[in-house]
Every structure is written in C-alpha cells, then in structure tokens.
Amino acid sequence: MKNYDSCIKKLVCTHCGKEFFANEKHGLCGSCGKVLYPIYDLEKAKETLSKKEIQKRKVYNIWRLNEIMPVNEAKYRISLGEGWTPIIKLNNMGRVFGLKNLYLKDEGQNPTGTFKSRGLCAAVAKGLELGVTDFVMPSAGNAGAALAAYTAHANAKAHVFVPKDAPEFILKEIKHMGAELTLVDGLINVAGQKAKEAGLKNNWFSVSTLKEPYRVEGKKTMGLELAEQFDWTLPDVIIYPTGGGTGIVGMWKAFEELETLGLIGNKRPKMVSVQPSGCQPIVRAFKDGEKFAKPWENAHSFAGGIRVPSAIGDYLILQSLRESKGTAIAVDDSEIKKAMYDLAKMEGIMICPEAAATIVATEKLVENGFLVPSDKIVLFGTGSGLTTPNDW
Ligand SMILES: Cc1ncc(COP(=O)(O)O)c(C=O)c1O
Ligand SMILES: [Zn+2]
Known part of the structure; x- marks a missing residue:
C-alpha cells in the first residue's frame, strides 16, 4: 500500500556526519x-502524511506513521499493541502543585508494562528484516522483558544480561518469555560489557540502548503521538526520567521530523531530564556546561532504569535539554517512593519508581519557579507500578 511505504534513506552519524546504508546491519x-x-526522505513522506490522511488511519501502534519508521516490508512490522497510550489529566495532583494543565502519558499501558515495548518492537522488526536471528542486550530489566516479548512473538532468540538486583518480577518476565537470562554482579555498565563480549563471540546482534539505530525510532513514536493527541501542538514542558536517554532524544528527533513535514510549527517543549540523586551524570554535566557527561561513580538508586552511570547518547540528551531551554534535576529515592503512593492515592494510577521521579521533579520545579501555573506539562509515566510489586 502506497501509504505505508517506509521512506528510510540512510543512516547518519549524529557526531561526525558520516553516512551508512540503511538496509544493512550497523x-x-x-x-x-x-x-x-x-x-528519511521527508519530501516523499509529505505526499501521504497530511493531517487529514493520518486521521483516517486505523493503525494504533508504533507503525501508524510508517513513512517515518525504518521497516520496509509489512511482514516484518510485528506488533503486540504497543503505543497509542493515553494522556491522562492529573487534576487532583495538579491542584496540589498549583498547576492547571498537568498530564501523564501513561506508558504503563504498553504490552510489557513499560515504554520499552516501543523501542524493542522497532529494533526487533528491523533486525528481522536484516536477517537477524539472535539479539543480545544489557538491561536494567524492562528493556530485557520487552526484547523477550518481541523475540518470542517473532520466533527469534534473545540473550539478556541484567544486574542481579533487578526487580524479581521483571526477571520472571524475561525468563518466562523464553529469553536466555544472565544475571550480572554489577551495574548496567558491567552488564553492557558482558553482553558486548558474548555478542561478539557468538555473532549476536546488539540492541543495547542507542548502540544500534532503531530502538530510538520506536521511542520516537512517543513524540509523534504526543503531537497528534494534542491536535498537532506540543506541550510547554516534558518531564522525562532519564537513563540512557533514548526516549528524550527520540522525541526530540520526532519533533524535528514533524516540523519538516509541516505537521507542527517550530515551538518546542522545554525538555527536562530527571535522575536519581545517587546517579546523576546528566544533571551534573548540564549544570557544568559540559558537552559530554563524565561517568557517575558508585551509582545507587532503587529506580534501576535511571541508575545509568554513563550513557552513549549523553551529548544528544544534553543538546536537547539546552536547545529546548529545558533543565535537568536530581531527586532522592525517599521522595520517589512517596510520590508513587501519592499518585496512586490521588489519581488511581500506579507507576514504577522511574516514572514517579517525574512527580518529585515537578514539585521541585514549581518551588524554584521553573514551572508556572499555566504551563501545559506532560510527565512521562514510563512504566506501570504493577511491574515492581516489591517496591510497594
Ligand atoms: C521504567 C523506566 N523508565 C525510564 C527509563 C530510562 O529510559 P531511557 O533509557 O530512555 O532514558 C528506563 C530504562 O530502563 C525504565 O525502565
Ligand atoms: Zn561518526
């Protein structure tokens, strides 16, 4: 169908600008x-991506705007129903914070209970198209569960390396969906090293965060949806719990593509990264005016997904924060824990610790004047609290 052809053109390095063929493994x-x-060839994509045409589409998953997604052949576009998650207005919490327009994009409603479904759906789909049978990745847990789900669905194999203190239920998810799970004595960076070694030895395709070009495209769909759900406008502020940063940089990429397509104007939300006090390399680099973030020593937090001492896409995260006139802020584990209970009680939504960090950030940013009462603010509820039963 003409409407659904991918307009992928090439891969380009975000740092040195070198170009690569899109339809081979990189x-x-x-x-x-x-x-x-x-x-993407956005001029070509423009021919079919009008607001009127998009409105008619009945595809409510990450392949909705397929012209700007990377998979060419329809048979590889697998789906477990990821994406098109609701944006919920938090009236009760907004009232407490003195904010009139506070929203949560509830990514906990994705098939594996977190936004990781989006990125891994895209990466596995493109991998299948490129002939990959075995995928390998390090994960704090949620991404591993998503990889396990999509590889099971597609009859491929997953090899996942996870810190041994990851939430017990998420480890069960990974195992029961058939992935080979290796527990690692150390943090996500140690898991990364082990996954890399095993991948090279066995010729498995690595889908480690931002170390292949397609997970970011799945995460990009959060930005595409946000624009469409708000009738092709963007909020004033986006608050995002940041680990590897794929989501924040993916949305930033989405906004640029949407503007080139003529679907939105040039106004951008202020992008805000939230990290735990015990591991805040991006917050430190932002404050110090650094282009890259130094690795965080002795990282600790119970919010495992944002306990990432060093991110390969640090310069991209920092660039989006600065270009958007956003900010970066650290929050304590005890505050995160309280926020989980507060949201559950006030709004009837249970979210995971990483997501709850955005609530603490909101409160602090009201206090310091960064947020004003009329701001339209979207918190990214990156995962459901039901995936972390031991945190309650
Ligand atoms: C629930 C949750 N929120 C946020 C993050 C951080 O995501 P990103 O790597 O896009 O910064 C993770 C990563 O594991 C996560 O599991
Ligand atoms: Zn390069």
Whole structure:
C-alpha cells in the first residue's frame, strides 16, 4: 500500500556526519564510535502524511506513521499493541502543585508494562528484516522483558544480561518469555560489557540502548503521538526520567521530523531530564556546561532504569535539554517512593519508581519557579507500578 511505504534513506552519524546504508546491519558509527540515526526522505513522506490522511488511519501502534519508521516490508512490522497510550489529566495532583494543565502519558499501558515495548518492537522488526536471528542486550530489566516479548512473538532468540538486583518480577518476565537470562554482579555498565563480549563471540546482534539505530525510532513514536493527541501542538514542558536517554532524544528527533513535514510549527517543549540523586551524570554535566557527561561513580538508586552511570547518547540528551531551554534535576529515592503512593492515592494510577521521579521533579520545579501555573506539562509515566510489586 502506497501509504505505508517506509521512506528510510540512510543512516547518519549524529557526531561526525558520516553516512551508512540503511538496509544493512550497523551498530555505532564505524568512523567515530558515536550514535547513528535513520534519516528519511521527508519530501516523499509529505505526499501521504497530511493531517487529514493520518486521521483516517486505523493503525494504533508504533507503525501508524510508517513513512517515518525504518521497516520496509509489512511482514516484518510485528506488533503486540504497543503505543497509542493515553494522556491522562492529573487534576487532583495538579491542584496540589498549583498547576492547571498537568498530564501523564501513561506508558504503563504498553504490552510489557513499560515504554520499552516501543523501542524493542522497532529494533526487533528491523533486525528481522536484516536477517537477524539472535539479539543480545544489557538491561536494567524492562528493556530485557520487552526484547523477550518481541523475540518470542517473532520466533527469534534473545540473550539478556541484567544486574542481579533487578526487580524479581521483571526477571520472571524475561525468563518466562523464553529469553536466555544472565544475571550480572554489577551495574548496567558491567552488564553492557558482558553482553558486548558474548555478542561478539557468538555473532549476536546488539540492541543495547542507542548502540544500534532503531530502538530510538520506536521511542520516537512517543513524540509523534504526543503531537497528534494534542491536535498537532506540543506541550510547554516534558518531564522525562532519564537513563540512557533514548526516549528524550527520540522525541526530540520526532519533533524535528514533524516540523519538516509541516505537521507542527517550530515551538518546542522545554525538555527536562530527571535522575536519581545517587546517579546523576546528566544533571551534573548540564549544570557544568559540559558537552559530554563524565561517568557517575558508585551509582545507587532503587529506580534501576535511571541508575545509568554513563550513557552513549549523553551529548544528544544534553543538546536537547539546552536547545529546548529545558533543565535537568536530581531527586532522592525517599521522595520517589512517596510520590508513587501519592499518585496512586490521588489519581488511581500506579507507576514504577522511574516514572514517579517525574512527580518529585515537578514539585521541585514549581518551588524554584521553573514551572508556572499555566504551563501545559506532560510527565512521562514510563512504566506501570504493577511491574515492581516489591517496591510497594
Ligand atoms: C521504567 C523506566 N523508565 C525510564 C527509563 C530510562 O529510559 P531511557 O533509557 O530512555 O532514558 C528506563 C530504562 O530502563 C525504565 O525502565
Ligand atoms: Zn561518526
């Protein structure tokens, strides 16, 4: 169907600008070792991506705007119903914070209970198209569960390396969906090293955060949806719990593509990264005016998904925060825990610790004047509290 052809053109390095063919396997830039992004023929995509045409579409998953997604052949576009999650107005919490327009994009309603479904759906789909049978990744847990789900669905194999203190239920999810699970004595960076070694030895395709070019495209759909759900406008502020940062940089990429397509104007939300006090490399680099973030020593937090000492896409995260006139803020574990209970009680939504960090950030940003009462603010509720039963 003409409407649904991907307009993918090439891969381009976000750091040195070197170009690569889109339809062959690539990880990081072969020249400088930084992150590659898929680039689309947006003039061609424009022919079919009008607001009127999009409104008629009945596809409510990450393949909705397929012209700007990377998979060419329809048979590889697998789906477990990820994406098109609701944006819920938090009236009760907004009232307490003195905010009139506070919203939560509830990513806990994704098939594996977190926004990780989106990125792994895209990466597995594109991997299948490129002939991959075995995928490998390090994960704090949620991404591993999503990889396990999509590989099970597609009859492929997953090899997942996870810190041994990851939430027990998420480890069960990974195992029961058939992935090979290796527990690692150390943090996500140690898991990353082990996954890399095993991948190279066995010729498995690595889908480690931003170390291949397609997970970011799945995460990009959060930005595409936000624009469409708000009738092709964007909020004033987006608050996002940041680990590897795929979501924040994916949305930033989405907004640029949507503007080139003529679907939105040039106004951008202020992007806000939230990290735990015990692991805040992006917050430190933002405050110090650094282009790259130094690794955080002795990282600790019970919010495992944002306990990421070092992110390969640090420069992309920092760029989106600065270009958007956003900010970065750290929050304590005890505050996160309280916020989980507060939201559950006030709004009837149970979210996971990473997501609850955005609530603490909101309160602090009201106090310091960064947020004003009329701001339209979207918190990213990246995962359901039901995936972390031991945290309650
Ligand atoms: C629930 C949850 N929220 C946020 C994050 C951080 O996501 P990102 O890597 O896009 O910064 C993670 C990563 O594991 C996560 O599991
Ligand atoms: Zn490069």
